[in-house]
Amino acid sequence: MPTEALQFARQNQNRFLDELKDLLRIPSISTLPEHRGDVRHAAEVLAAELNRIGMEHVEVIETGGHPLVYADWLHAKGKATCLCYGHYDVQPPDPLEEWTTPPFEPAERNGNIYARGAVDDKGQMYMHVKALESMLHAHDGKLPVNIRIILEGEEEVGGEGIAQFVREHPERLRADFALISDTEMFAPDLPTLCVGLRGMIYTEIAARGAATDLHSGMYGGAAPNPFFALCEVLSKLKDANGHILIPGIYDDVVAPSAAELKAWKSLPFDEAEFQKKEVGSSALTGEEEYSVLERLWARPTLEIHGMPGGFTGEGAKTVIPAKAAAKVSLRLVPDMEPHKVFGLYKKYVESLCPGGIKLDVRLIHSGDAIVIGVDNPYVKAATAALHEVFKKDTVFIRSGGSIPIVGDFERSLKIPSVMMGFGLPDDNLHAPNEKFCIANFHRGIESLIRFFEKLGGQK
Amino acid sequence: MPTEALQFARQNQNRFLDELKDLLRIPSISTLPEHRGDVRHAAEVLAAELNRIGMEHVEVIETGGHPLVYADWLHAKGKATCLCYGHYDVQPPDPLEEWTTPPFEPAERNGNIYARGAVDDKGQMYMHVKALESMLHAHDGKLPVNIRIILEGEEEVGGEGIAQFVREHPERLRADFALISDTEMFAPDLPTLCVGLRGMIYTEIAARGAATDLHSGMYGGAAPNPFFALCEVLSKLKDANGHILIPGIYDDVVAPSAAELKAWKSLPFDEAEFQKKEVGSSALTGEEEYSVLERLWARPTLEIHGMPGGFTGEGAKTVIPAKAAAKVSLRLVPDMEPHKVFGLYKKYVESLCPGGIKLDVRLIHSGDAIVIGVDNPYVKAATAALHEVFKKDTVFIRSGGSIPIVGDFERSLKIPSVMMGFGLPDDNLHAPNEKFCIANFHRGIESLIRFFEKLGGQK
Numbered sequence: 075m076p077t078e079a080l081q082f083a084r085q086n087q088n089r090f091l092d093e094l095k096d097l098l099r100i101p102s103i104s105t106l107p108e109h110r111g112d113v114r115h116a117a118e119v120l121a122a123e124l125n126r127i128g129m130e131h132v133e134v135i136e137t138g139g140h141p142l143v144y145a146d147w148l149h150a151k152g153k154a155t156c157l158c159y160g161h162y163d164v165q166p167p168d169p170l171e172e173w174t175t176p177p178f179e180p181a182e183r184n185g186n187i188y189a190r191g192a193v194d195d196k197g198q199m200y201m202h203v204k205a206l207e208s209m210l211h212a213h214d215g216k217l218p219v220n221i222r223i224i225l226e227g228e229e230e231v232g233g234e235g236i237a238q239f240v241r242e243h244p245e246r247l248r249a250d251f252a253l254i255s256d257t258e259m260f261a262p263d264l265p266t267l268c269v270g271l272r273g274m275i276y277t278e279i280a281a282r283g284a285a286t287d288l289h290s291g292m293y294g295g296a297a298p299n300p301f302f303a304l305c306e307v308l309s310k311l312k313d314a315n316g317h318i319l320i321p322g323i324y325d326d327v328v329a330p331s332a333a334e335l336k337a338w339k340s341l342p343f344d345e346a347e348f349q350k351k352e353v354g355s356s357a358l359t360g361e362e363e364y365s366v367l368e369r370l371w372a373r374p375t376l377e378i379h380g381m382p383g384g385f386t387g388e389g390a391k392t393v394i395p396a397k398a399a400a401k402v403s404l405r406l407v408p409d410m411e412p413h414k415v416f417g418l419y420k421k422y423v424e425s426l427c428p429g430g431i432k433l434d435v436r437l438i439h440s441g442d443a444i445v446i447g448v449d450n451p452y453v454k455a456a457t458a459a460l461h462e463v464f465k466k467d468t469v470f471i472r473s474g475g476s477i478p479i480v481g482d483f484e485r486s487l488k489i490p491s492v493m494m495g496f497g498l499p500d501d502n503l504h505a506p507n508e509k510f511c512i513a514n515f516h517r518g519i520e521s522l523i524r525f526f527e528k529l530g531g532q533k
Numbered sequence: 534m535p536t537e538a539l540q541f542a543r544q545n546q547n548r549f550l551d552e553l554k555d556l557l558r559i560p561s562i563s564t565l566p567e568h569r570g571d572v573r574h575a576a577e578v579l580a581a582e583l584n585r586i587g588m589e590h591v592e593v594i595e596t597g598g599h600p601l602v603y604a605d606w607l608h609a610k611g612k613a614t615c616l617c618y619g620h621y622d623v624q625p626p627d628p629l630e631e632w633t634t635p636p637f638e639p640a641e642r643n644g645n646i647y648a649r650g651a652v653d654d655k656g657q658m659y660m661h662v663k664a665l666e667s668m669l670h671a672h673d674g675k676l677p678v679n680i681r682i683i684l685e686g687e688e689e690v691g692g693e694g695i696a697q698f699v700r701e702h703p704e705r706l707r708a709d710f711a712l713i714s715d716t717e718m719f720a721p722d723l724p725t726l727c728v729g730l731r732g733m734i735y736t737e738i739a740a741r742g743a744a745t746d747l748h749s750g751m752y753g754g755a756a757p758n759p760f761f762a763l764c765e766v767l768s769k770l771k772d773a774n775g776h777i778l779i780p781g782i783y784d785d786v787v788a789p790s791a792a793e794l795k796a797w798k799s800l801p802f803d804e805a806e807f808q809k810k811e812v813g814s815s816a817l818t819g820e821e822e823y824s825v826l827e828r829l830w831a832r833p834t835l836e837i838h839g840m841p842g843g844f845t846g847e848g849a850k851t852v853i854p855a856k857a858a859a860k861v862s863l864r865l866v867p868d869m870e871p872h873k874v875f876g877l878y879k880k881y882v883e884s885l886c887p888g889g890i891k892l893d894v895r896l897i898h899s900g901d902a903i904v905i906g907v908d909n910p911y912v913k914a915a916t917a918a919l920h921e922v923f924k925k926d927t928v929f930i931r932s933g934g935s936i937p938i939v940g941d942f943e944r945s946l947k948i949p950s951v952m953m954g955f956g957l958p959d960d961n962l963h964a965p966n967e968k969f970c971i972a973n974f975h976r977g978i979e980s981l982i983r984f985f986e987k988l989g990g991q992k
Contacts, residue, residue: 289934289962289963290864290963291731291864291934292829292958294864294933295832296812298814304764305763305837309761309765310768314888354743354744355756356890359756359757370751370753370754374754379849380852381845385627389690390691390838390897391564391838403849403851430815503751505745
C-alpha cells in the first residue's frame with residue numbers, strides 16, 4: 075500500500091511534469107550577462123512555488139551575482155534536519171544548430187523530456203520541490219523530517235554567491251546532512267549513490283603578441299603569433315598518453331581503496347560500448363595504465379574548451395592576431411587542493427612563455443575534490459528507499475564532474491552530502507539535446523518521499 | 534612646366550578623393566556571403582566610371598564568384614600595351630571595436646584617409662582610373678600607350694575567377710607588361726618598386742573527436758579533445774626558432790642573390806624601431822640566423838590565423854567539443870610550388886594525427902612566389918617617373934605578402950609585372966584602422982601619368 079504522499083505524487087504526475095516544462099522554458103543561462111533577468115525570473119518562480127506548497131521563511135537572497143532561494147520547515151522535533159540543495163541556472167545551449175528541438179522549448183520524445191537544464195539540474199532540483207509538496211499535502215502541512223532548502227543560480231559559473239553565503243552564514247543552513255540530486259545513475263534502472271567527485275580549476279590563458287592585428291604576409295616570419303605560442307604552451311601541459319606534465323601535479327593524488335577499485339570492476343561497464351555509443355570517437359584516450367573508470371573518477375585531467383581570437387569565419391583571412399586565448403580546466407581528485415594546483419599550473423605555464431609573447435593566466439573558478447563515507451544513517455535510509463522504488467541494490471560510484479558546493483558544505487557546515495541522482499549517462503549534460511528520462515523524474519520524486527519518510531521513522 | 538594631364542589631376546584632387554570615399558563606403562567584403570551584393574555594386578560603379586572617362590569595351594565579366602571589370606583603349610599604334618590590374622574587394626573589418634571610426638565611413642585624420650580598403654586596394658586601384666581620366670581628358674580622349682584594365686573582386690579570397698579567366702582567355706588580356714599598385718613604399722617619400730612576392734597556401738585543419746560535445750567532468754581523461762589534438766599537431770609544424778618542421782619544406786627554396794642581399798642591407802631599416810613601433814611586441818621571433826628583411830621577404834613561414842570551435846564566450850563552459858579547427862597558412866618563396874608544398878604539409882599533418890581524432894586537411898587557396906627582373910624598359914620608365922615626382926632614386930624591394938595574379942600573368946600571358954605601390958608600412962592592411970596617405974594617393978596618380986607619358990615617348 076503506497077503512502078499517502080506517494081499516492082498524491084502519482085495522481086499529480088502530469089501536473090508536476092507540466093510545471094517542470096514551464097521552468098525549463100526560462101533561459102536561465104548564468105554565464106551570459108544578457109540572461110541576467112531570466113536567471114532572476116527562475117529564482118522568483120521557485121520562491122513562489124515553495125511558498126505555495128507550504129514551506130516557511132521563503133526568501134530570495136541577494137548575492138553579488140545571481141540570487142539564492144531559501145525556504146525551510148523545522149517543526150519535526152527530534153528528527154534529522156536535511157539541507158536540500160539544487161541549482162536553477164543552466165549552461166549555454168550553443169551550438170544551437172545541433173539541437174533537434176529548441177533548447178528552451180521542452181519537447182517529449184521516447185519517454186524523455188528534451189531541454190537545456192532538463193537533467194542538469196532543473197529537473198532533478200524540481201524533484202525535491204515536488205517530493206516536499208507531496209508530503210506537505212498528505213500530512214496536513216507537516217513533514218516527517220526537518221527541511222532547509224537552498225537553490226542557487228550560479229552553479230555553472232563557479233557558485234561564488236552560495237560559497238560566500240555558506241561561509242558567512244553557516245547557522246542559517248545548520249543541518250545534519252545535505253541532499254543533492256545533480257548526479258547520474260550508473261545504468262538505466264540501477265539505483266546509484268555518488269560518493270566521490272572530482273574538483274576543478276577553470277582558467278583562461280590570454281596571450282598577446284603584436285600591438286595590433288598584422289598582415290601575415292607583411293609580418294609573418296618576424297612577428298610573434300599568439301595562437302602558435304598558445305599551441306606551444308598547451309602541447310607541453312599534457313603528453314600524448316594523458317599524463318599532465320605540470321611539475322608536482324600528482325604529489326597529492328590519493329588512490330582509491332582496494333575495496334573501491336574492486337567494486338568498480340564489478341559495475342556493468344563495457345569499455346567498447348562506452349567508446350562507440352557514448353563518446354562516439356574512433357578510440358579513447360588518456361592514461362592506459364588506469365581503467366577507464368579510474369581515469370574518469372580518480373585521476374586528474376586537463377582539457378582545452380575553446381581558443382577565442384583571430385579569424386574564425388568561413389573562408390580565409392591572413393591575419394596574425396594581436397591576441398588569442400585558451401580556456402583550460404583541470405579536474406582534480408583527492409587530496410589535490412585547487413589553489414595549490416593553480417599555483418603550480420600558473421608557474422609552469424609562465425615558464426613556457428615563448429619570446430615576444432605576454433601571457434596572463436587567470437583563475438575563473440575552482441572547486442574541491444570530495445570523497446564521502448557510506449557508513450551513516452542517511453546513506454542507509456537512501457539505499458532502503460531506492461530499493462523500494464527500483465527493486466535493486468544501490469551501487470556506489472564516483473563522478474568525474476565537480477559539485478563545488480559539496481566541499482563548501484563539508485568545510486563550513488561540517489556535514490556530509492548524500493548525492494542521490496537520477497540522470498542517465500547519455501543525458502547530454504552541457505551538450506546539445508540535453509534530456510531527462512520522464513520515468514526517472516517520477517521515480518526520483520517517489521524515492522525522495524520514501525527517503526524522508528524512512529528518516530522520519532515511517533515504515 | 535607640368536604636362537596637361539598633370540595639371541588636370543592637380544585641379545581635380547578634391548573630386549578624385551571624394552570619389553574614392555564613395556567607393557570606400559561600399560562594404561565589398563568578398564569572403565562574406567552576405568556582402569555579395571556589395572561586391573557586385575562596387576564592380577558596377579567602377580564599370581560606369583571607366584565608361585564615363587572614355588575607356589572602351591567596358592564590361593562586367595561574370596565568373597563563378599564575384600565579377601571582373603574590364604575596359605581597354607588600344608589606339609596608340611606602335612606603342613607598348615599595359616595591362617592595369619587592381620582589386621575592388623576588401624578584407625573583413627573585424628574586430629570592429631578596435632576601429633577609431635567605422636570601417637566603411639571614410640574619415641580624414643592627419644593627412645590620411647581611414648577606411649577598410651583605403652590602401653588595399655581600392656585607393657591604389659583608383660589611382661589607375663584617375664591617371665587614365667587625366668590623360669584622356671588632357672589629350673582629347675587619347676592615351677599615350679595602349680591600355681587594358683582588369684579589376685577583380687576576389688583577391689582577398691584567392692582570386693579563382695580571374696585566374697581562370699587569365700588561363701582561358703589570354704588573348705583578351707594580351708599586353709607587354711602588367712602594372713599593379715597593391716604594394717607599399719619602403720619608407721615615407723622613398724619611391725619603391727616591388728620585385729619579389731611570397732606565395733602562399735591557406736589551409737584549414739578540421740579535427741573531430743567524440744560524436745557530440747561532452748561534459749569535461751564526465752568524460753575528461755578518456756574522451757579525445759580536438760583542441761588538444763590540434764595544439765599537439767600545430768606545435769610540431771614549426772619550432773621555437775621559426776624553423777618549419779615539415780619534411781622537405783626547404784628543398785626548393787632559392788636564396789636571394791648576393792647583390793640583392795647587399796642592397797637590402799643599405800635600406801633604411803631599423804630593426805629595433807620595426808619591433809617597437811610597427812609590430813609593438815616585446816621581441817621579434819623567427820629564424821635568427823637570417824636578417825629580419827630576409828625572414829619577411831625570402832624565407833617561408835607558417836602562421837595560425839584562428840581556431841574556431843568550442844566555447845569562446847565570456848566565463849566558463851566545461852565542454853569537450855566534438856570538433857575544432859585551425860586556419861593555417863604558409864608563405865612561400867621561389868621556387869616553392871604551392872601544390873607540392875600542400876602535399877608535403879597535408880602528409881605531415883596527417884602523420885601527426887593523435888589517437889581518437891580524425892583530421893581533415895583542406896586547401897582553401899594558393900599562390901606562387903615571384904621574383905621579377907629589373908632590366909626592362911618598363912622598370913626604367915617607372916624609376917624615371919618616380920624620380921620626377923619624389924626627387925629620389927627608386928629602391929627595389931620584395932614583399933612578404935602574396936599577389937597571386939602576378940604568377941598567373943607570368944604563366945599564362947608570359948609578361949612581367951611592374952609593382953609600383955604607394956602604401957606605407959604602417960597602413961594597417963587587413964587590420965583595424967586601415968589607412969592611405971592622401972598625399973601618396975595624389976603623388977601616385979601623378980607618377981602613373983608620367984610613367985605612361987614617358988612610355989609613350991613624351992618627355
